[in-house]
Amino acid sequence: MRRIVILGGGFAGLHAFKVAARGLRHQIAAGLVEIKLVSRDEYHTYHGWAGEVLSGELDISATLSPLYPMLCESFVLGEAMKVDLELASVEAQTPKGRTSLTFDHLVIATGSRDPLERVPGATEHAYRVKYTKDLQACRRRIDLLTEPKSVVILGGGLAAVESAAALAERYGPGVVSIVAGSSFPLSCLVNYFPRLVDHAHKVLNRQGVSVLPAVYAERVEKDRVYLSDGSVLLSDLTVFTTGITFDRIDGLEILPGNALGQLSVDAWQRVEGYDNVWAAGDIALSRHPGGKSFCPSDALWAMRQGDVLGENIARSIKSRRLRRFTFKGMGQAAGMGRRESISQLYGLQFTGRIAWLLRVSFFAWHMPYRGHGLRVFSYLLGVGQSPRCGDLRPPASEINDDLTQKSDCNRGDGERTHRQAIR
Ligand SMILES: Cc1cc2nc3c(=O)[nH]c(=O)nc-3n(C[C@H](O)[C@H](O)[C@H](O)COP(=O)(O)OP(=O)(O)OC[C@H]3O[C@@H](n4cnc5c(N)ncnc54)[C@H](O)[C@@H]3O)c2cc1C
Structure with missing residues (x-):
């Protein structure tokens, strides 16, 4: 053996x-x-939908695919x-x-x-979006914060820009700031994809997001962020997306x-x-x-x-x-709010609705359960019901590329453990 x-x-x-x-x-x-x-984890997490979860467009369960029904007795939790x-x-x-x-x-x-140890106080006070439990905590905080005065995003990459755009859409102009830690957000892409960077900046500007270039966070406290230029940003919600x-x-x-x-x-x-x-x-x-x-x-x-x-x-x-x-x-993409994205496919740069369509169709196609991916896709297109966890039990025919080794796997159990996991 x-x-x-x-x-x-x-x-x-x-x-x-x-x-x-x-x-x-x-x-x-x-x-x-x-x-x-x-x-x-009892489930696979599709991080690409984090922006949609932060904006409230998708429920967190839309990002999760239970592992047990795919792996059956091969799965060790x-x-x-x-x-x-x-x-x-x-x-x-x-x-x-x-x-x-x-x-x-x-x-x-x-x-x-997330390298939280790089910014003192981030472990205790910053919200994160990578792990499901962290994203869940962040979303809970967002749902509670109906009228925040200030939201601070730490980071200057695609996840930071995506999070900023999602939260700006939710809270309106003048609330969200990005502490990019570099000369400007997405600076690492500017030599290769200047059109995407330019478009992202225009969207952030239109959404009323403040960009603080060339400063980084030195310390995070419950209600504020201390910056490297000596200034302090008050913050009702600090989101860590840096590195x-x-x-x-x-x-x-x-x-x-x-x-x-x-x-x-x-x-x-x-x-x-x-x-x-x-x-x-x-x-x-x-x-x-x-x-x-x-x-x-x-x-x-x-x-x-x-x-x-x-x-x-x-x-x-x-x-x-x-x-x-x-x-x-092959490509890269980031959501920039509802039906807005920046995407590049084999070096071709797309912005706006076309970029959004490319991004969501690509993501939905690559979700572990094809049926679940299709439900997420159709929901984002405005047809179909919210793809909540109750929809996650996949018929055998839906599993992407015969992920199972054995067909007699107990799918009911997979669904149950998944429900427990996200409660
Ligand atoms: C907010 C966000 C948005 C993103 N957006 C995109 C995007 O739009 N497009 C894109 O291409 N990429 C995106 N990414 C990056 C992408 O999600 C990662 O590159 C990808 O998840 C890496 O896959 P992986 O299999 O290496 O790790 P993961 O998908 O993170 O899987 C690792 C798994 O291993 C488990 N694990 C870790 N340690 C142990 C252990 N000791 N024992 C058992 N299990 C363990 C973890 O819990 C996890 O389930 C995004 C990431 C984030 C955080």
């Missing part, structure tokens, strides 16, 4: 599972291969606490206690986290990587120096196949890396030649 253990049920982990399970379906059916996916690379075992904390899983192949797809960092699971410190904690992988998604330890998604420090320095950390790259990784594990078990990661990118 060959055992594959995947850590993380996000974009990369789920795609690695899907492709490996498909490539090894005969071996799995014959009991020669077993795949386990360990996730501390728990947090991987320790990896012993010599003994080839993972220790996970599950609701029933500690459990140990042995592996022949280990996949690390644990994503990234990412990485946690190494105990036992993985010896793996090669950068100072932030990402793991260096080769062109086949193997962690450098290892034949049976693989990484994909945000946590993987993967050389860009086009010669640029490294692959960006976003969902599209995570999915593509997960696909190649899953295929290569299957090939490795079947003693076939591995496939290189050759994906060179």
Whole structure:
């Protein structure tokens, strides 16, 4: 029996599972291969809809896809606490206690986290949007704040601009400020996509968002943000969307990587120096196949890396030649409020409604359950009911790309655990 253990049920982990399970379906059916996916969350989170959740356009449950119905008995709900690379075992904390899983192949797809420690006070006082529980807390605060005087967004990237636009739409002009930490928001894109940056700035301007360039937050308190130029911004709601960092699971410190904690992988998604330890998604420090320095950390790259990784594990078990990661990118997008976006597809720049349509159709298509994606899409188009969690139980035919290994999986349980998770 060959055992594959995947850590993380996000974009990369789920795609690695899907492709490996498909490539090894005969071996799995014959009991020669077993795949386990360990996730501390009961659901996959679609971060791309965070703007719609903040603006109130989507319920938070629209971003969630329960893992159990997709993975069935391959799913282990728990947090991987320790990896012993010599003994080839993972220790996970599950609701029933500690459990140990042995592996022949280990996949690390644990994503990234917000670097809250970079701004004193952010852990206690800033709201976050990455993890579902954080986004839920942020949304609750937003729902309670009917007439805030000041909302401060920390960050200058796509997530910051998206959050600012969503909240400006909700609260009106003169309330939201962006503390970009750089010369201006989206400055990292200006050389490649000047039209998108220009359009984003115009929309923010129209929405009455104040942009504070070239200052960064030095400290966050409950009702204010101290800035690097000595000024203070009063804030009823501070949202942290600045940068990412990485946690190494105990036992993985010896793996090669950068100072932030990402793991260096080769062109086949193997962690450098290892034949049976693989990484994909945000946590993987993967050389860009086009010669640029490294692959960006976003969902599209995570999915593509997960696909190649899953295929290569299957090939490795079947003693076939591995496939290189050759994906060179496809596009980027950010929501700018209701039916407004900036998007680039293969370098072509789109703004306004066309960009919005491109963005939401692409996102909906890539949700783990195709039926759920379609419900979200049609709701955003203005037809159909709000895609709340009650709609999430997918008939077998709806699951995207036969993600399940076995058809007799108990979908009712998956729905129940999902409901518990977001309560
Ligand atoms: C607000 C926001 C908006 C975004 N918008 C976009 C967008 O529009 N387009 C885009 O392409 N990208 C977007 N991104 C980035 C994108 O979401 C990430 O790049 C993507 O999620 C990375 O996928 P991943 O599989 O590496 O990690 P994730 O999807 O984060 O999955 C990692 C999973 O591993 C789990 N995990 C972590 N540690 C452990 C452990 N020890 N044991 C068990 N499980 C563990 C986590 O709980 C999580 O479920 C956005 C991100 C944010 C925060």
